Amino acid sequence: MRTIGAPLAVLTATALSLTACAANEGTSAAPAGGDTTAAQTSTLSGTLAGRGASSMSVAQQTWIAGFQTANPGVTVNYSPDGSGAGRESFISGAVGYAGSDRALKDDEMGAGKFAGCTADSNALNLPVYISPIAIIFNVEGVDELQLTPDTVAGIFAGQITNWNDPAIAATNEGVTFPDAAITAVHRSDDSGTTENFTDYLHQAAPSVWTEEADGEWPAGFGGESAQGTAGVVDAVTNGVNTIGYADASQAGSLGVASVESGTEFVGPTAEDAAALVDASPRIEGRPEHDYALELNRTAEGAYPIALVSYALVCETYQDAATAELVKAYMTYMLSDEGQAAAEEAAGSAPLSSTMQQSLQSAVDSIS
Incomplete structure (x- = not known):
């Protein structure tokens, strides 16, 4: 249990700051992509808004701190108001991405349904956080x-x-x-x-x-x-x-x-919790790069009781600057460093390398 748990004091202290935007400072997180000089050379700038699941709020604040250290010109705000609020805000275009404890359902998906995406764009469901x-x-x-x-x-x-x-x-x-x-x-x-x-x-x-x-x-x-x-x-x-x-x-x-x-x-x-995600098939009939999963809780050898939270993003954004920020931030989330940081701070189960690579291909397809 020590390998997946975080001290309660750390979680409590972190949770106290969830409603405020994370500061653009830090000393230990490496830049996205593993370039140790990126914090000095990154030209990425702007503000990215996210809203949604409180289950991953500690992980989000941890990711934000590491990402902003690597990209001092960027501010990411995440409001942990719940999955439903996150989905509503993403659909309305009020935020660039959302966190949700479930993937969007079939009747919620479809081109033209998301105000922040182009008219011909669907949404993508990316399982970025696993909590046993x-x-x-x-x-x-x-x-x-x-x-x-x-x-x-x-x-x-x-x-x-x-x-x-x-x-x-x-x-x-x-x-x-x-x-x-x-x-x-x-x-x-x-x-x-x-x-x-x-x-x-x-x-x-x-x-x-x-x-x-x-x-x-x-x-x-x-x-x-x-x-x-x-x-x-x-x-x-x-x-x-x-x-x-x-x-x-x-x-x-x-x-x-x-x-x-x-x-x-x-x-x-x-x-074993990550094995549950790897053993679960993708929901059929979705976009090529969508990773909404039918969790297979009877898979041999996998720990079957876990919560999987998704990042909801556009296939194609109306605003190119938002797309650039989303791609960079999601890349950091999925990186070895990002997953390890969430494990230490929030007690989550890191994605397997296979799933990381698949989700990175999905992120790379965002435009």
Whole structure:
């Protein structure tokens, strides 16, 4: 977990500055493209506005700081007002790019639908940020936990209610579980984390979890609710014999379960979460360089519970200066340095080199 997590203090300090534009200063980030002299020679200038998902707000601020260090003449502003607000602003042309916890749907796509793009241009969905979602637990006397998809679904659906249930014991040989009730904690607010978690349950355990994926917890499934990621983590930490789900970077000292994926049990490591993206097919019928994905949460060996956030951009921009800034900023996001910086600051899982190369080809096609 230390390889994908960031200290909570760092995350908190960073989050305090999210609504302000990042300063055009810094000392450690290398320039986009790996040219260590670019900070002195870059002629790129202008202001780029972005808006959208709060899930990647820490990563965005980290990317902005590194990019602006390499390009002192550029200011990038990102307002983390939520995925829906980001999509609306991108469609209306109010921002040059947006962040979204889901790709644009088929009926949202199409030439002529985006005010900032040319009339013959569609949008591109680029999966730039992967955030593993951990199943966190606080169970007396238990340090490690392995769960099958059906068991996870049974616990959160309220069908498995005691920690000494045979279904739990079956995949945890040698572990002594207390004869105690399970307190399963879920989000009380509408969240991308819940939508991705319930999508996993529906795909991996459809006979148990019969509900479709949704950002709101289904009524009648019981459990304890808490507001936001911090609320779930606090409830699991301060409760007794509790279990919940949250961004892996926020798990802290809590136990983190491994889940069955094919013939093995995997945890929310960066490598296994990135494997989910690589194993997921692109949605058919989209533009050549669009990378909207159908997440395959049953892929062998991949960690199946992760949130994938997209950058929404134009194929062709009406304003050439905006296109230049978008291409340069997206290139920095996708670079080894950009992905590593986000991993350190936000606990995200870096894209695989294969996916980086594919997305860079998409960015290169922007005009």
